[in-house]
Amino acid sequence: MDQPLLEARNVVKRFGGFVALNDVSLRLMPGERLGLIGPNGSGKTTMINCVSGALFNDGGNILFKGEDITGMPAYRRARMGIARSFQIPKPFRSMTVLENLHIPLEFAAMHRTDYVQEEFEGIEILDAMGLKHKAHANSAMLNQVEMRKLELARALASKPDLLVSDEAMAGLSTSEVDEILDILFKLNERGVAIIMIEHVMRAVMRFSQHIVVLDAGQKIAEGNPDEILGNPLVEKAYLGE
Amino acid sequence: MKIAPFWIVSILLFAAGTYFAATVENQYYFFAGYTILQATIMATAWNILGGFTGYVNFGSAGFFGLGAYTSVALYTAFEPPLIVMIVAAAVVCGLLGLGTGYLTLRLKGVYFAIATLALAIVLETLMINWDYVGGSTGAYIITPERVLFFPTYIGYLFVLMLALTIAAVAIARYLNSSRVGRGLAAIRDDETAAECAGVPTLKLKLLSTTVMGALMGVAGAPLPFFVTFVEPVSAFNLLVAVNAIAMPMIGGTASWIGPVVGALLLGSVQEWAKVTISSEWNILIVGVVLVGFITLAPRGIVGLVQSLRQKARAHGPAAA
Numbered sequence: 432m433d434q435p436l437l438e439a440r441n442v443v444k445r446f447g448g449f450v451a452l453n454d455v456s457l458r459l460m461p462g463e464r465l466g467l468i469g470p471n472g473s474g475k476t477t478m479i480n481c482v483s484g485a486l487f488n489d490g491g492n493i494l495f496k497g498e499d500i501t502g503m504p505a506y507r508r509a510r511m512g513i514a515r516s517f518q519i520p521k522p523f524r525s526m527t528v529l530e531n532l533h534i535p536l537e538f539a540a541m542h543r544t545d546y547v548q549e550e551f552e553g554i555e556i557l558d559a560m561g562l563k564h565k566a567h568a569n570s571a572m573l574n575q576v577e578m579r580k581l582e583l584a585r586a587l588a589s590k591p592d593l594l595v596s597d598e599a600m601a602g603l604s605t606s607e608v609d610e611i612l613d614i615l616f617k618l619n620e621r622g623v624a625i626i627m628i629e630h631v632m633r634a635v636m637r638f639s640q641h642i643v644v645l646d647a648g649q650k651i652a653e654g655n656p657d658e659i660l661g662n663p664l665v666e667k668a669y670l671g672e
Numbered sequence: 673m674k675i676a677p678f679w680i681v682s683i684l685l686f687a688a689g690t691y692f693a694a695t696v697e698n699q700y701y702f703f704a705g706y707t708i709l710q711a712t713i714m715a716t717a718w719n720i721l722g723g724f725t726g727y728v729n730f731g732s733a734g735f736f737g738l739g740a741y742t743s744v745a746l747y748t749a750f751e752p753p754l755i756v757m758i759v760a761a762a763v764v765c766g767l768l769g770l771g772t773g774y775l776t777l778r779l780k781g782v783y784f785a786i787a788t789l790a791l792a793i794v795l796e797t798l799m800i801n802w803d804y805v806g807g808s809t810g811a812y813i814i815t816p817e818r819v820l821f822f823p824t825y826i827g828y829l830f831v832l833m834l835a836l837t838i839a840a841v842a843i844a845r846y847l848n849s850s851r852v853g854r855g856l857a858a859i860r861d862d863e864t865a866a867e868c869a870g871v872p873t874l875k876l877k878l879l880s881t882t883v884m885g886a887l888m889g890v891a892g893a894p895l896p897f898f899v900t901f902v903e904p905v906s907a908f909n910l911l912v913a914v915n916a917i918a919m920p921m922i923g924g925t926a927s928w929i930g931p932v933v934g935a936l937l938l939g940s941v942q943e944w945a946k947v948t949i950s951s952e953w954n955i956l957i958v959g960v961v962l963v964g965f966i967t968l969a970p971r972g973i974v975g976l977v978q979s980l981r982q983k984a985r986a987h988g989p990a991a992a
Binding site: 523 | 851854855857858860861862864865866867868869870871872873874926
């Protein structure tokens, strides 16, 4: 059997007395598309914060490419191949769109010397995202959809094996959601495994091969999209009894 | 080999300064020049952390005063050459800067600024109570009549300060334009996003605070020889900290040249006001100019020039 790309074993995260994650485990194979869903406050973002290193888990282990990365600072995880986009876009506001991509190209993808190559790769990524015409625009001046695309472009610029997309589609229109979905499918075809956190059910169900459902910090269900849709526990978590 | 214009200008300035100091007898020019250069180093150092990295340090006077007192302590102990005291001050204040860097793990924004202000007050209190360096009564330094070929000692100090200023600005310029500088800019814009993009934020912040501290120590180290009498209240003067913030703000914080422009401009105006109006007026001038710039030109003089140039470029083809 192949080695999983990412494995979270019994992850626990507490904020003071509040248990945000209680014994959550998940596995992701290379190139897999995983959906992580759950009601507001169920611990989805906390979970991926623990995966990306923005927070450190209090219990359990996280393994990436077979290496235990629990307690490893976020920048080293980024260099190992974990990239994420943020729910609320966090562009580097003093920089142009292209300069935004240079940061991960230079720091995470480790192209220390070859600036010309970087320039080329940055433009290539922007082209794939449909942001090429904005390459030299100030990143603070982008509209919402463009900011979301920049988030994904910047994540991609670190040349990840795993991309965590944290609500990249929240608040977007139907056609914009499809645009982002297309981009994510294209990335996945290149071999990037993707964890998608999303409230837009139509998108998660279409995108994911496997879905994990969190509720109040616990994993209450997992399976393929059809199994999840038919699961009474999931329905209860979202709609109440 | 191509030499950058920066170095040509620096060498010319240094040569001109040395010639000036070797021939001119009027000491006032060197007192004024020294004060302006000292402010330039302070502003440049502040901007490495405040402008490039985005952490506001209100405790610049702490680093500056500690630099001065490192000299006083060494002078009291065994009177080493001035250059040894400068290096020692760089090390001591660099270490203090490193410690400050660890504060950034827990303190951000206003809280970090308050902590640095407290640091300056703590250091001042320590010096007041340390009798070895003179305590609250202060310490006298006896300076040599003259050094090398300079007709006056202050002329020598001025040239020394000129060299230190060029070195400080060169360091800031390197940090600004290198990979490190781009990492610092990413931290300033968004620390979490920077970390997730592979930027080792803690390492770079520690580098930034250490360099800032060391440069401020260097700026303060020759002070006892400049004023010949040091006591804690003047060495840890809050005005030093205010100037170190105001000058980059006025010049522009985004690039290395901003603090230099701001310090030369504001420093000169202050010196002029001190002589022509009164020695207290220069404090008011800082306040008024700072408020004016923050409301009218928040990106400073450099930002103002940049936007004027952009406008000129946008209108240029249409006019032609």
